[in-house]
Amino acid sequence: MNNQDSITSSLSPIERKILPFLECKSTDEIAEKAKTDKTTVLRALEFLSNKGIVKLSYKQQKNVALGSNGILYLKGGLPERKLLNIFEDTASFSLEEARRGSGLSENEFKAALGALKKKALVNIENGRVILQGTKENVSRKLPEEVFLEQLPVESGMLTPEQKYCYEQLKNRRDIVEIEEQKEVIFELTASGSRIIKEPINGAFAEQLTPEMLQKGTWKGKKFRKYDIISRVPRIYGGKRQPYCAFLQHVREKLVAMGFEEMAGSIVENEFWNYDALFQPQFHAAREWSSTYYIKNRLKPEQIDKKILARVKQQHESSWQYSWKLENALKCILRPQGTVLSARQLIKAKIPGKYFAISRCYRPDVVDASHLPEFNQVEGIILQENLTLKNLFYILEMFAKEIANAKEIKLVPHYFPFTEPSVEIHAKHEKFGWIELGGAGIFRREVVKPLAGKDITVLAWGLGVDRLAMFNLGINDIRQLFSQNLDWLRGVK
Secondary structure: OOHHHHHHOOOOHHHHHHHHHOOOOOHHHHHHHHOOOHHHHHHHHHHHHHOOOEEEEEEEEEEEEEOHHHHHHHHHOOHHHHHHHHHOOOOEEEHHHHHHHHOOOHHHHHHHHHHHHHOOOEEEEOOEEEEOOOHHHHHOOOHHHHHHHHOOEEHHHOOHHHHHHHHHHOOOOOOEEEEEEEEEEEEEOHHHHHHHHOOOOOOOEOOOOHHHHHHOOOOOOOEOOOOOOOOOOOOOOOOOOHHHHHHHHHHHHHHHOOOEEOOOOOEEEHHHHOHHHOOOOOOHHHOOOOOOEOOOOOOOOOOOHHHHHHHHHHHHHHHOOOOOHHHHOOEEEOOOOHHHHHHHHHHOOOOEEEEEEEEEEOOOOOEOOEOOEEEEEEEEEEOOOOOHHHHHHHHHHHHHHHOOOOOEEEEEEEEOOEEEEEEEEEEEOOOEEEEEEEEEEEOHHHHHHHHOOOOOEEEEEEEHHHHHHHHHOOOOHHHHHOOOHHHHHHOO
16 A cells, blocks of 8 residues: 555545545635535644645734624614614704613713714703704714624724724724634645545445444455544543632632631622611612612511611611611612621621622622622631731731732721721732722621620621632633633633
């Protein structure tokens, strides 16, 4: 058997499938003619490259593509288009009428209004949105709408008009994005040119089965030659998602230190979230802009009357206002894990150590270090003769042993439920000093109404997501939930 016959006898079914079409100009063309998908073509080209039939090279290309919101807007219209559409019959609306009529969210409405003002299509006078352009201007496609229809486009090939539209849209949330692509360029070798011209005779059996051995049907068959030297795609075994693995690491660390885990519902009432923690009912954190309230109230929880009376008396004597039970029973999404510590104080053992990794919700603006939905690691230690020094040891353990932060500092702070109070900060290579969370010693006004007696309680609540940023070496908290396979596979 000559070398060429040896190569052809080792060709797999997918290699044989694309072999007649290797003179095509692109992988897409091969996929179309071979009636297969592009992924199969790329895999077959890798195999053929190992056998010296084709030579492969790669070209990195950056494309401007539609983001998740861009896909939606391409189908349903940009926010500015929805706002323009309301001016078909009327040329003036109040701001609230315009927002309601367009069906846009508050943020989308502001973005649309700003975009149309830049184009001199609308103006705002005395609290009203007034159409400045003609009806023809209203119905004509906006440049940004045309641009979205043209995507994807190679970033280096953008026309001046496309560049302008890209600049207008790139800072708006998820409308356009830069997508990196690796283009495969293939070229037939001299050996490959000879092979594709020669017919491949006969069919090859791919495997020797037990049935073939039993019946003897293997005799006379030609078996495909297997190449044990060729490179094959790396196989990645299953593993826990990096952030989930980190959460488990934190949990195991605390359990090993003798802490008991606390648990509770994400839907809570204000009493345990705020009142029990000595946060007055007029506190800014209880405003709708800082807390997610539940529209449909759940059945009010029956709280021990003695505890209610002690908390009420503590609020009215300390804060000097009329405490109302109906406010305390409002249902909210848990904004902090400390609510679990408040509940635990009623039944906690002394001495005792407790922790929780709790999902919390706050209406924060999403950025590289903030999410409206996040995890918090909460903990309390109940014991006589504890001091801040004991608490500092715990905080240092979290920052250095769990987060792997190199530089930390403790900063005096104020919380309604702890005194003294500190914040722990760690130095991030991109953001500088960032807050990891707060800690302190529970105030007497918290402990005595709930536990029924004075006892020293060390307490802390740290952002697990930020701890994970340090541990996993990432610069954007949103990456914790990334579906990027390269990142997921690369994290140890």
